[in-house]
């Protein structure tokens with residue numbers, strides 16, 4: 001399966017994920033197709049948030065995978081491999097990035113990329129997948145947002161087309177690795193890059209600051225945090241990193 005088998009480049013769209021979903025419904029996209037946009041008027045983030053990016057300065061795209069036939073329980077694998085493809089690429093251009101669970105990409109305490117995976121499910125199987133990626137490339141001003149870009153971090157490669165090409169290669173590599181080796185190896189690399197893995201740091205849980213150590217993820221992708229001598233599983237709404 002090749003990521004980037006075809007590329008539709010739009011000047012403006014509401015959201016590349018929405019556009020991909022629309023074309024998928026009409027059966028107009030083959031596996032690996034990319035929707036790329038210069039501007040999104042209603043870019044979507046996780047949990048109903050908006051994704052803001054200055055026009056023409058950042059990479060905004062969605063890539064579609066068709067008929068993947070993965071189990072619904074494995075959806076998190078898609079986030080993991082996408083996040084790893086981004087950190088792999090940033091590493092190659094001299095930017096040391098970390099993954100903030102579940103799938104934000106951070107440089108220090110600033111976000112450089114976000115991922116929104118959406119799926120079509122039939123029974124217990126994932127059929128089609130839309131992986132939406134926003135990567136800050138040339139934007140130099142984020143107002144009050146805790147955000148950064150390749151340009152601000154002094155990365156060595158900065159045209160949006162080059163970044164897209166490299167990222168599509170990286171996604172293909174990580175996808176093939178998952179197909180060949182399965183999800184355990186992917187999890188191993190994910191944990192290796194995870195902010196706070198096996199380190200004592202503070203998290204906010206039910207409004208309280210708690211010290212804990214990330215020990216791993218459970219089979220549903222929940223965060224396993226050791227607090228004192230007890231390890232508990234948390235989902236996204238229950239825990240956040242403290243800075």
Ligand code: BTN
Nearest residue numbers: 015043044045046114115132134
């Ligand atoms: C997040 O961190 O909240 C996820 C952000 C995902 C943003 C990308 S930009 C391209 C694609 N289209 C969207 O509407 N969202 C994703």
